[in-house]
Structure formats: C-alpha cells, structure tokens
Amino acid sequence: MITQLKDKIAVLQEGSKADKMLERLPVEVKKWAEGLPWKERRYVLSLCHLLCAASPEMQAQFLDDYTADGLIAKILQDQDAQERVQFYLRLFRIDTKLTGSVLRKYIRQFYIHSAQDVSRQPDKYLESALRLVVNSEEQSHVLNYILGFEIIKMMFQMSWQQHERLYRIQINQEEFYNKYIKRIQNAHRLNGIIVPKDERVFFAKRDYFVQKPEIGAKKLIELILVTFTTEAVCELGFSIGRNIKHLIFDYDYIFQRETEGIFAS
Structure with a gap:
C-alpha cells in the first residue's frame, strides 16, 4: 500500500515537472503542444530524442536545414534593423551587403560556431539555438x-x-587590448601568419610590426571561430549597435601609410 502511494506521488511529481517545462515555452507553442493528439506527440518526442542524442555538429546541420529559410524571411522583413547594421558596416568601411545569401551563410556559421563552443559551454548550445528560432x-x-x-x-x-x-x-x-588585440596577435603567432624575430632589435621589430597579414577567406573564418566564442562576437555587435563609441574608429589614422607613425611618440 505504502509503495503504491509513493509511486502515485512520484507520477504526480513528474507531471508537475513536465508542466513547468511547458510553462517555459511561448504561449502559442505551449497551446500547440498541449493540443497535439497522441500520435503527433510521439512524432515530437522522437524528434526531440534524435536531436538531443545527435552531436553538436549534426544539431547545427539540422537546425540550419530546418530553420534558415524562415529566419532569413523574418530578418529581411525587419528593414530598420537591417539598415541599422548596414549603416554601422559602412562606418567601418566594410563592404558586406546583407543579402539573403549572406544571411543564410551567417545563420549556418552561427550554428556551427555555437556547436564549436560546446567544449567550453556544453549546456548553452542547443538552448541558445532554439531560443533564436522561437523568440x-x-x-x-x-x-x-x-x-x-x-x-x-x-x-x-x-x-x-x-x-x-x-x-x-x-x-x-587595456580592456580593448586584452579582449581583442592580444587574442588576434596570439592567433597570428600560433598560425605562423606573423612571426616576430628579434623583437628587441628596432629594425627587425619594424619588419614584422608593419607586415600585413596574408590570410585566405576560409582560413580567416576558421581562425575567428576558434579565437572568439559566439557570445563574444554577438556582444561586440550588440555593444556597437547600442553605442557607436564602444569602438572608436578613425580610418584615416589607423590605415595611414605604414612608413608614418612608427616613429611617433
């Protein structure tokens, strides 16, 4: 008798946990899930099982195949947000245009980048990816x-x-150097893109100091994916969108001829 009572209590507790899980969903999704007949609930459970059991890379591929077109359509509908980002890109003299093909490439890359972050934040990937789709x-x-x-x-x-x-x-x-420049220069060193020699010798230093990195397009993306987390990349974009002075940029000063400036105090 006592055992049966414990079993009933356990079932009620599990039901309560399931209700709490559903409460975390958007209202329309919760209503849809609760209104499904038993046969279709089995389909949903099968899909959940396959998705959770898959590797992060397979999850990224699935989410890209299953959601990219819908996300692109929603982003393209928000003209104000698009134009705002395009405006910031122009301020930094970046020529990238937010076309449908560029958005699709970046959505796929976002999922892949998130999947690679799993080794650093294993509990965050699927949650953030699904939140992106739902909200x-x-x-x-x-x-x-x-x-x-x-x-x-x-x-x-x-x-x-x-x-x-x-x-x-x-x-x-100091914060900017540690957050971005130091990491990028370490990646340059580790990958043999810029190799400082005789750093304490002035003219030797000058050679590598003014050297323009030669990085292919594919290699460039790979380096960024392993150097910065998805969260760090999004945080930079968000911070600039909120306050353009978050990253002060003077194109003419930064990209002046390399023979100038190294002797400056």
Whole structure:
C-alpha cells in the first residue's frame, strides 16, 4: 500500500515537472503542444530524442536545414534593423551587403560556431539555438553576430602597427587590448601568419610590426571561430549597435601609410 502511494506521488511529481517545462515555452507553442493528439506527440518526442542524442555538429546541420529559410524571411522583413547594421558596416568601411545569401551563410556559421563552443559551454548550445528560432526578439542576435564578426575580420587583417593605432584611440585601452588585440596577435603567432624575430632589435621589430597579414577567406573564418566564442562576437555587435563609441574608429589614422607613425611618440 505504502509503495503504491509513493509511486502515485512520484507520477504526480513528474507531471508537475513536465508542466513547468511547458510553462517555459511561448504561449502559442505551449497551446500547440498541449493540443497535439497522441500520435503527433510521439512524432515530437522522437524528434526531440534524435536531436538531443545527435552531436553538436549534426544539431547545427539540422537546425540550419530546418530553420534558415524562415529566419532569413523574418530578418529581411525587419528593414530598420537591417539598415541599422548596414549603416554601422559602412562606418567601418566594410563592404558586406546583407543579402539573403549572406544571411543564410551567417545563420549556418552561427550554428556551427555555437556547436564549436560546446567544449567550453556544453549546456548553452542547443538552448541558445532554439531560443533564436522561437523568440523573434532573439533574431536580432544574428544581426549582432554579423556586425561583430565583420569587425573582427577587419581587425584580424590589420598589421600590428594598425592594431596599435586602433587601441590607442580607445577609451579603455587595456580592456580593448586584452579582449581583442592580444587574442588576434596570439592567433597570428600560433598560425605562423606573423612571426616576430628579434623583437628587441628596432629594425627587425619594424619588419614584422608593419607586415600585413596574408590570410585566405576560409582560413580567416576558421581562425575567428576558434579565437572568439559566439557570445563574444554577438556582444561586440550588440555593444556597437547600442553605442557607436564602444569602438572608436578613425580610418584615416589607423590605415595611414605604414612608413608614418612608427616613429611617433
């Protein structure tokens, strides 16, 4: 008798947990899930099982195949958000246009990048990806990601002298250097893109200091994916969108001729 009572209590508790899970869904999704007949509930459960059992890379592929077209359509409908990001890209002299094909490429890359972050944050990937699909407000996340990624691409292709000019004009130089420049220069070193020799010898230093990194398009993306998390890229784009002075940028000063500036105090 006592055992049967415990079993009934356990069932009630499990039911309560399931109710709490459904409460976390948007209202329309909760109503849809609760209104499904038993046969279709089995389909949903089968899909959930397959998705949770899949590797992060397979999850990324599935989410891209299953959701990209819908996300692109929603983003393209929000002209104000698009134009705002396009405006910021122009301010940084970045030529990327937010076409449908560019958005699709970035949505897929966002999922892949999130999947690679799993080793650092294993509990965050699927949650963030599904939130992106379900919540229309989260879809601005993709535009923040694009803006942040394009700016990091620009910094990855700067010489170290240009890096120095860039961080010199920032309000918080140390934070900016540690957060972005130091990581990028470490990636340059580790991948043999820029190899400092005789750093203490002035003219030797000058050679590598003004060297323009030569990085192919595919390699550039790969380097950024392993150097920065999805969250760090999105945070950069979001911060610039909220306050353009978050990253102070003076194109003429940063990209002045390499023979100038190295002797400056």
